[in-house]
Amino acid sequence: MVEPRKNRRKTAKRGLPNEEGKLIETLPFNKSYMTGREKEYINAVYSQGHSCGDGPFTRKCNLWLENNIGCDKALLTTSCTSALEMAGILAGIGPGDEVIMPSFTFVSTANAFALRGAIPVFVDIRADTFNMDESKIEEAITHKTRAIVPVHYAGVGCDMDAIMATARHHELIVVEDAAQGLMAQVGDRPLGGIGHIGAMSFHESKNVICGEGGALFVNDSSFVSRAEVIWEKGTNRRDFNRGLVGKYTWIDIGSSFLPNDFTAAFLLAQLEMAEDITARRMSIWRSYQEALGELEELYEGVRLPRLPKGASHNAHIFHLLMPDNQTRDCLIRELYSAGVEATFHYIPLHSSPGGKKSGKVACKRETLPITDDVSGRIIRLPLWIGMESQVDMIVDIVKSSIKRLL
Numbered sequence: 153m154v155e156p157r158k159n160r161r162k163t164a165k166r167g168l169p170n171e172e173g174k175l176i177e178t179l180p181f182n183k184s185y186m187t188g189r190e191k192e193y194i195n196a197v198y199s200q201g202h203s204c205g206d207g208p209f210t211r212k213c214n215l216w217l218e219n220n221i222g223c224d225k226a227l228l229t230t231s232c233t234s235a236l237e238m239a240g241i242l243a244g245i246g247p248g249d250e251v252i253m254p255s256f257t258f259v260s261t262a263n264a265f266a267l268r269g270a271i272p273v274f275v276d277i278r279a280d281t282f283n284m285d286e287s288k289i290e291e292a293i294t295h296k297t298r299a300i301v302p303v304h305y306a307g308v309g310c311d312m313d314a315i316m317a318t319a320r321h322h323e324l325i326v327v328e329d330a331a332q333g334l335m336a337q338v339g340d341r342p343l344g345g346i347g348h349i350g351a352m353s354f355h356e357s358k359n360v361i362c363g364e365g366g367a368l369f370v371n372d373s374s375f376v377s378r379a380e381v382i383w384e385k386g387t388n389r390r391d392f393n394r395g396l397v398g399k400y401t402w403i404d405i406g407s408s409f410l411p412n413d414f415t416a417a418f419l420l421a422q423l424e425m426a427e428d429i430t431a432r433r434m435s436i437w438r439s440y441q442e443a444l445g446e447l448e449e450l451y452e453g454v455r456l457p458r459l460p461k462g463a464s465h466n467a468h469i470f471h472l473l474m475p476d477n478q479t480r481d482c483l484i485r486e487l488y489s490a491g492v493e494a495t496f497h498y499i500p501l502h503s504s505p506g507g508k509k510s511g512k513v514a515c516k517r518e519t520l521p522i523t524d525d526v527s528g529r530i531i532r533l534p535l536w537i538g539m540e541s542q543v544d545m546i547v548d549i550v551k552s553s554i555k556r557l558l
C-alpha cells in the first residue's frame with residue numbers, strides 16, 4: 153500500500169548543519185545550465201505527437217554533430233555508455249580479445265568491451281594530462297589486441313597522432329571515449345572525430361546535456377551502414393524510412409540505442425548554445441587558473457591542470473593535485489565544512505572489484521604508479537554557469553586551507 157502523502161518523510165534538504173544545527177545551503181559541485189529553449193522544443197515534440205527515436209529533433213542533433221565533429225555519421229544514443237557498447241559491436245570485439253585503455257576512467261569505458269567477452273587491458277596515464285600514456289601502448293599489444301580506447305580526460309585531447317600511428321601499424325581499431333570532449337580539439341580536429349569510432353556523453357554532469365544521452369561518431373565510412381542497423385535494434389528500419397526497402401526486418405545484432413525525440417529536443421536547445429556554454433565555462437576555468445596559479449610556486453606537490461601544445465580544451469573540469477592523499481582528503485573536508493562541494497575523481501579500474509574480475513594490467517605489471525598517484529591526489533572544484541560570483545570565495549577557502557594544511 154502506498155503511504156499517505158502527509159506521513160511520508162520529507163526528502164532530506166541538501167546542506168550542512170551550522171552551529172545551531174540548522175541546514176545551510178552548500179554550493180554544489182555541479183548544477184545544470186538551461187538555455188531557455190528546451191521547453192519550446194519539447195513542446196514542439198508534444199504538439200507534433202511523435203516522440204519515438206529518429207524523429208525530426210534527433211535528425212537535427214545528428215546533423216549538428218556531423219557538421220561540428222566532422223564525422224561521416226553521428227547517431228544520437230541514450231548515453232555515452234550505449235555509444236561505447238555500439239562501438240564494441242561495430243569493432244567486432246569478441247570473447248578473449250584484448251582492448252587497451254587507461255585505468256583512470258569511468259567504468260563504461262571498460263564495461264562496453266567486457267560485455268562482449270573482451271579483456272580490458274589497463275595502461276598507465278601521463279603525469280601531465282592524465283590521459284593514457286601513448287608511449288606505453290606498444291608494449292601492451294599482444295596477438296589478442298583488437299582495439300585501443302583513448303579517453304580525453306577533462307576534454308583535453310590525447311596524443312592522437314601517436315595513437316593512430318600505433319593503431320595503423322598493428323591494424324587495430326581506435327574508439328575514442330570523448331565523453332567529456334564536446335567543443336574540444338587536438339589541433340583542428342574535434343575530439344571524437346579522429347579515431348575510427350568516437351563516443352560522447354550528454355549526461356547531466358557534462359557541459360552540454362540532456363539528462364542522460366550520448367552519441368556515436370563513425371569516422372570510418374565502412375562502418376556506417378552496420379552502425380545504423382545496430383542503432384535500430386538490429387533491423388534495417390533506417391533503410392525502410394528512406395524508402396529503400398518495402399519492409400524492415402532483423403539483419404544483425406543490435407539494441408534500442410536511440411533516445412526518444414523529447415530528449416533530442418532538449419539536447420538541440422543545448423547544442424545550439426554550445427559555443428556560448430563553453431565560453432562561459434572557460435571564463436570560470438581561467439579565473440581559477442589565474443587565482444590559484446601561485447600555489448604551484450608556494451607549495452611543492454601542488455599542481456594546476458597542464459595543457460599540451462595544440463590541445464584546445466572545453467573547460468569541463470578544473471582540478472588541482474595536492475602533494476599527497478591525506479592533504480587532498482582534508483581539503484575536500486575543509487571545503488565541505490565551509491559549504492563547498494569539491495570532489496575526487498576515478499577510483500582506478502584496475503583496483504576496482506569489477507576491473508580485477510574482468511580486466512588486467514598491461515605487461516604483467518602489478519601497479520600503474522601514475523594512475524594510483526593521481527587518483528589519490530586529485531581534487532575537482534565546482535564549475536558551472538551561474539557560480540561566477542562564488543569563485544573568489546572558493547579560491548580564498550582553498551588558499552587558506554592549503555596554508556593551514558601544508
Ligand SMILES: Cc1ncc(COP(=O)(O)O)c(C=O)c1O
Pocket residue numbers: 231232233234257258260261303329331332352353354355357364365366
Ligand atoms: C570517460 C567517460 N566515459 C564514459 C562515460 C559514460 O557516459 P554516460 O553517463 O553518458 O553513459 C563517462 C561519464 O561520466 C565518462 O566520464
